[in-house]
Amino acid sequence: MLAWSLALVASSLLSTPTAASPFSPSSNLYPRAACSGNTASTRNEWCDYSIDTDYTTEVPDTGVTKEYWFELTDVTVAPDGVSRSAMAVNGSIPGPTIFADWGDTVVVHVTNSLTTSQNGTSIHFHGIRQNYTNENDGVSSITQCPTAPGDSVTYSWRAMQYGSTWYHSHFALQAWEGIAGGIIINGPATANYDEDLGIVFLSDWDHQTVDELYQQAEAGGPPTLDNGLINGTNVYDDGGSRLEVSFTSGTSYRMRLVNGAVDSHFKFSIDNHTLQVIASDLIPIEPYETTVLDIGMGQRYDVIVTADQASVADNFWMRAIPQSACSSENDNADNIRAIVTYADTASTPTTDGWDYTDSCDDETDNLVPYISKTVGTAGFDSETAAGTAITDGLFKWTLNSTSMVVDWEDPTLLQVVNGNTTFDTSDAVIQLPTADEWVYLVIDTTLSIPHPIHLHGHDFFVLAQGTGDYSSSVSLNTANPPRRDTAMLPASGYLAIAFQADNPGAWLMHCHIGWHTSEGFALQFVERYDEIAATTDGDALMDSCSTWTTFQSGQSIVQDDSGI
Numbered sequence: 001m002l003a004w005s006l007a008l009v010a011s012s013l014l015s016t017p018t019a020a021s022p023f024s025p026s027s028n029l030y031p032r033a034a035c036s037g038n039t040a041s042t043r044n045e046w047c048d049y050s051i052d053t054d055y056t057t058e059v060p061d062t063g064v065t066k067e068y069w070f071e072l073t074d075v076t077v078a079p080d081g082v083s084r085s086a087m088a089v090n091g092s093i094p095g096p097t098i099f100a101d102w103g104d105t106v107v108v109h110v111t112n113s114l115t116t117s118q119n120g121t122s123i124h125f126h127g128i129r130q131n132y133t134n135e136n137d138g139v140s141s142i143t144q145c146p147t148a149p150g151d152s153v154t155y156s157w158r159a160m161q162y163g164s165t166w167y168h169s170h171f172a173l174q175a176w177e178g179i180a181g182g183i184i185i186n187g188p189a190t191a192n193y194d195e196d197l198g199i200v201f202l203s204d205w206d207h208q209t210v211d212e213l214y215q216q217a218e219a220g221g222p223p224t225l226d227n228g229l230i231n232g233t234n235v236y237d238d239g240g241s242r243l244e245v246s247f248t249s250g251t252s253y254r255m256r257l258v259n260g261a262v263d264s265h266f267k268f269s270i271d272n273h274t275l276q277v278i279a280s281d282l283i284p285i286e287p288y289e290t291t292v293l294d295i296g297m298g299q300r301y302d303v304i305v306t307a308d309q310a311s312v313a314d315n316f317w318m319r320a321i322p323q324s325a326c327s328s329e330n331d332n333a334d335n336i337r338a339i340v341t342y343a344d345t346a347s348t349p350t351t352d353g354w355d356y357t358d359s360c361d362d363e364t365d366n367l368v369p370y371i372s373k374t375v376g377t378a379g380f381d382s383e384t385a386a387g388t389a390i391t392d393g394l395f396k397w398t399l400n401s402t403s404m405v406v407d408w409e410d411p412t413l414l415q416v417v418n419g420n421t422t423f424d425t426s427d428a429v430i431q432l433p434t435a436d437e438w439v440y441l442v443i444d445t446t447l448s449i450p451h452p453i454h455l456h457g458h459d460f461f462v463l464a465q466g467t468g469d470y471s472s473s474v475s476l477n478t479a480n481p482p483r484r485d486t487a488m489l490p491a492s493g494y495l496a497i498a499f500q501a502d503n504p505g506a507w508l509m510h511c512h513i514g515w516h517t518s519e520g521f522a523l524q525f526v527e528r529y530d531e532i533a534a535t536t537d538g539d540a541l542m543d544s545c546s547t548w549t550t551f552q553s554g555q556s557i558v559q560d561d562s563g564i
């Protein structure tokens, strides 16, 4: 049980504001594989299923429900030795990891105990398909009203995909106050490995809160950040501590990288070690090797690292380096590091990093989905330009000249349940009425800032991605193009994506830079309007909205962002 002991070692290094262990050994939490037959040398197998199963149409019926109880609280933390206020799930940042097996049902009960900040909340399960379960997508103002302090909400969804992802708050900037954690769905894999090291969160961090920094962002520019964290910990001046990862020579390790930053695009690497990449977001891919991996905000990569460098040194740096043109300035940019050690006790590495050029690349050219798919002919085809605007003296982002502003008290789903068919312009709605048609969307920009574009409720196909003007001469890749849920819109360029309208609901598409989300860089698809009400529990929605509305007016809280 090497993975287990490593997880315990790692968890002791996490910032833990309470005395309680953030990782308690209950059977529910243990990352086990219920399915026998998947061993270190047969990772492509999964009982009666395998890596060859088309998981988009076939899902194991495990009959198992994995249930979690999360409590959100205001906390004081010092993940790099400097104390500040923050918000946490069950007292730790990152919060507890959700484990499930492919095919399980996952139920998460969330209690909002943010009594000091008086913040509402919602929990979004990033990248989870939510097949016909739109109401469990956890986006305030789209699929629910915020959950008021003192109130609870229950989310339920089927794990139809497998791999690595994360959950995070979708209320204001709360995800970057600390309300986030990993999700691991066990299943087959496209390459073998010995041990699973679990989630490795890459994030940026400041000694002021993101709520405090937002004023500066809204005044026109991203604020400079103090630091970054690897799995919730780092050093700053003489304080804090680094994550230490123990390697045994000859063993191969799976790591599940998540970029949970508010505004940092990282290049990730481990000195002298090669990364074998086996999944991008929740899509298993043909394995490829790289030394320096680009990971944009909201993206995930599963990588296998073989401990084959013991003859070079005992200790190596693991690095997450913010790329300047797609990240807030960072005062500790060259020191967001962890230690990989072959020794019994880690000591400070003296290794040099791999060569790289500062840039905002996406891994697109390397990504070949293992389950091959062909994109059909467009039924809906549109182009939308990302731009900026100044509203009431504040900086906003726009798509198609609209900066999204949706109302906490009147989420899209509630409007649909109530039979309202007209939406305000600022709701930024695109209606997709036709079942299963292929939707093509080009997002382009003349501004020199890249954006990670994330779509809810679907994995999208990357048809084209490049710099310069998008025009009909750009060729679209429809033959098994990369598929994922978050891809980069390059600076002064375009991103063309496609997906099938196979999932009724109100689905958000937005830039995953925290400031930009709050500044309105978003639109929503109202997909198959006529079928949405039938898959929605209108009473539960209205109950929680009524609790929220009473709270919001009682506390005179004024919404001052996009609402998502």
Ligand SMILES: *[C@@H]1O[C@H](CO)[C@@H](O)[C@H](O)[C@H]1NC(C)=O
Pocket: 006, 007, 010, 011, 014, 022, 023, 094, 095, 096, 097, 182, 197, 198, 199, 200, 201, 231, 245
């Ligand atoms: C990172 O933190 C998560 C959550 O506590 C834990 O499960 C995981 O094992 C940690 N990863 C490493 C590499 O220590």
Ligand SMILES: *[C@@H]1O[C@H](CO)[C@@H](O)[C@H](O)[C@H]1NC(C)=O
Pocket: 055, 056, 057, 058, 059, 131, 132, 160
């Ligand atoms: C998604 O849900 C629909 C409606 O219940 C169902 O027909 C379809 O099979 C589901 N997809 C998968 C992969 O289970």
Ligand SMILES: *[C@@H]1O[C@H](CO)[C@@H](O)[C@H](O)[C@H]1NC(C)=O
Pocket: 022, 024, 029, 068, 069, 070, 071, 090, 096
């Ligand atoms: C989180 O905290 C809740 C309430 O305190 C507790 O019931 C639950 O077991 C904890 N869950 C995890 C995964 O730590």
Ligand SMILES: *[C@@H]1O[C@H](CO)[C@@H](O)[C@H](O)[C@H]1NC(C)=O
Pocket: 116, 117, 118, 119, 120, 172, 211, 212, 557
């Ligand atoms: C959430 O709490 C933070 C910290 O107290 C505060 O700055 C912010 O205004 C609150 N946001 C909302 C939307 O209530």
Ligand SMILES: *[C@@H]1O[C@H](CO)[C@@H](O)[C@H](O)[C@H]1NC(C)=O
Pocket: 271, 272, 312, 352, 353, 354, 355
């Ligand atoms: C380790 O990596 C550094 C930087 O890439 C390189 O200069 C050095 O030669 C490598 N050492 C060995 C023994 O491969």
Ligand SMILES: *[C@@H]1O[C@H](CO)[C@@H](O)[C@H](O)[C@H]1NC(C)=O
Pocket: 382, 383, 384, 400, 425, 429, 430
């Ligand atoms: C863009 O905005 C115009 C004017 O509001 C609207 O007619 C059009 O449908 C919008 N297009 C998209 C793709 O949102």
Ligand SMILES: *[C@@H]1O[C@H](CO)[C@@H](O)[C@H](O)[C@H]1NC(C)=O
Pocket: 418, 420, 421, 422, 423, 424
């Ligand atoms: C429908 O929505 C529009 C735009 O949000 C709003 O102005 C109108 O009052 C709503 N109508 C009903 C009947 O709720």
Ligand SMILES: [Cu+2]
Pocket: 450, 451, 452, 511, 512, 513, 516, 517, 521
């Ligand atoms: Cu953006």
